[in-house]
Amino acid sequence: MGLEREATSGAVVPVRVSHRSRLADVYVRHAPEGIRLAYLLTGDRVLAEDLVQEAFLRFVGRLQFVRNPDAFETYLRRTIVNLSKNHFRHSAVERSYLARQPVPVEARADPDVPTYHTLRTALLALPVRQRAAIVLRYYEDLPEAQIAEILGCRSSTVRSLIARGLETLRQIPEVTP
Secondary structure (H helix, E strand, C coil), X not given: CCEEEXXXXXXXXXXXXHHHHHHHHHHHHHHHHXXXXXXXXXXXXXXXXXXXXXXXXXXXXXXXXXXXXXXXXXXXXXXXXXXXXXXXXXXXXXXXXXXXXXXCHHHCCCCCCCCCXXXXXXXXXXXXXXXXXXXXXXXXXXXXXXXXXXXXXXXXXXXXXXXXXXXXXXXXXXXXX
């Protein structure tokens, strides 16, 4: 619980409180940025919060191995991007499995599909890597080199991902001014 009794006096003494408060400070400082990034990648606020929680849990689990504490922001962004990719990969496997299952007759009614697409739905239609590159470049305002590091690719690949993503977005009439 963070409190232990001192053997000789019986007084309650805080243990590792400074370590916990530093982690709490790091969380309070970086969680909103991480949630915004995750939301732009996933389009789901609850999922974004879950991804940020998971990223922080992974960070705490690897705390003893951290060589450069100043690199936390990059670590957090990279972890959030990877977790979102894993989420969409897992969702694709689930959809593939469900698509192979027979559909009950009462569930076959066509859903009401809205005709108006917003920028958010257009972003969500992009492949995960293109969406991540666009969000990191235009929302997070990161340079190509840092985006390349986060995505684990070359700067030229980042430029290509951004160009292809923007071209796809320009093809959607509701997105283009």
